[in-house]
Amino acid sequence: MFSLANDACRHLIVFDLEWNQNSYHPNHRMPHEIIEIGACRVDRSYAVTDTFSRLIRPRLYTRLDKHIKQVTGMTEEELAHGDAFADVFADFIHWCGEDAQLVTWGRDDFPVLRRNAAFHQTGMPFTPPIDAQLVFGGACLGSCHQQMNLHAAMEHLHVELDAPAHRAVYDATCTAALLAAIDRAVAAMAPDRRAQLDAVLRREARIATSALLSVPTKYAYQSDALADERLMHIACPACGRRTSFDTPWFDTGRDKYAALARCSAHGMVYGQMHFKRVSNGLLIMHQRAYAADEADIAGTREAYRLYQLLPQKKRHHRLCMADALAKKRGGA
Numbered sequence: 176m177f178s179l180a181n182d183a184c185r186h187l188i189v190f191d192l193e194w195n196q197n198s199y200h201p202n203h204r205m206p207h208e209i210i211e212i213g214a215c216r217v218d219r220s221y222a223v224t225d226t227f228s229r230l231i232r233p234r235l236y237t238r239l240d241k242h243i244k245q246v247t248g249m250t251e252e253e254l255a256h257g258d259a260f261a262d263v264f265a266d267f268i269h270w271c272g273e274d275a276q277l278v279t280w281g282r283d284d285f286p287v288l289r290r291n292a293a294f295h296q297t298g299m300p301f302t303p304p305i306d307a308q309l310v311f312g313g314a315c316l317g318s319c320h321q322q323m324n325l326h327a328a329m330e331h332l333h334v335e336l337d338a339p340a341h342r343a344v345y346d347a348t349c350t351a352a353l354l355a356a357i358d359r360a361v362a363a364m365a366p367d368r369r370a371q372l373d374a375v376l377r378r379e380a381r382i383a384t385s386a387l388l389s390v391p392t393k394y395a396y397q398s399d400a401l402a403d404e405r406l407m408h409i410a411c412p413a414c415g416r417r418t419s420f421d422t423p424w425f426d427t428g429r430d431k432y433a434a435l436a437r438c439s440a441h442g443m444v445y446g447q448m449h450f451k452r453v454s455n456g457l458l459i460m461h462q463r464a465y466a467a468d469e470a471d472i473a474g475t476r477e478a479y480r481l482y483q484l485l486p487q488k489k490r491h492h493r494l495c496m497a498d499a500l501a502k503k504r505g506g507a
Contacts, residue, residue, distance in 0.1 A: 213343025230257030277304035303383035411438035
């Protein structure tokens with residue numbers, strides 16, 4: 176059963192990131208650029224034994240977003256004296272050590288860290304972290320789907336800590352201050368609810384290793400994008416190779432697409448996709464792919480079967496890759 180301080184690790188590394196972006200002209204390989212890494216080392220009794228705090232000199236987005244500047248209090252001048260991402264990340268890896276379990280508050284930080292590491296062509300030695308926010312929801316609020324921000328969670332658990340908000344090392348320290356209470360709540364859970372938490376955490380670990388892809392397209396309509404087989408392919412998140420479709424992309428509702436594919440080496444892959452229209456009127460495709468389990472496979476196949484049973488006039492503009500390809504080939 177799950178425990179924050181399990182027998183496999185000597186200490187926990189609670190980390191938090193601050194990042195910057197340019198909403199008008201993003202780089203789609205790295206839409207969020209990390210500007211600060213903050214962390215604290217926590218021993219098995221949940222005491223903080225050391226901290227890590229470093230600023231990163233931006234390479235893509237040198238002008239701070241107005242909201243980021245207001246929330247963090249950072250300035251461009253301060254960041255200009257930071258170090259390169261590769262140097263800070265290498266120091267962070269060394270500081271963490273080899274036997275640490277990463278912990279975050281929320282699911283966003285780890286994918287951003289992976290994308291920044293890939294952009295800067297640095298190795299990524301870490302396995303997915305424990306999402307303390309998710310565990311808090313399951314153990315303290317009754318459902319993993321219930322979320323509460325960090326400082327509201329501190330109030331909920333009556334944890335007080337004199338630390339400024341919205342700087343990475345301080346948010347990491349606040350998260351660390353909650354861990355003992357969260358783990359006590361986990362230990363008090365009924366066996367069936369704790370088994371459900373275990374299942375959710377296993378799924379989240381798979382999602383955390385997703386292959387993420389954001390691609391500006393030449394299309395103004397989703398139907399045209401769906402008919403582009405090269406654009407629509409799913410890469411295996413384990414090896415990056417092209418996969419073959421088990422079910423094509425289909426709209427599961429509200430322009431959110433799902434698909435199943437198979438890698439000859441690593442098995443089934445589950446894909447999620449949506450499109451976003453930008454100022455020039457064209458679409459950007461955002462895709463996520465991760466290893467599928469039996470529930471993903473059965474659920475997606477059943478959803479696609481039900482989709483196929485719907486008459487065209489009752490699909491309410493829901494699109495499918497197979498239909499888009501058939502229409503394209505029929506008009507060729």
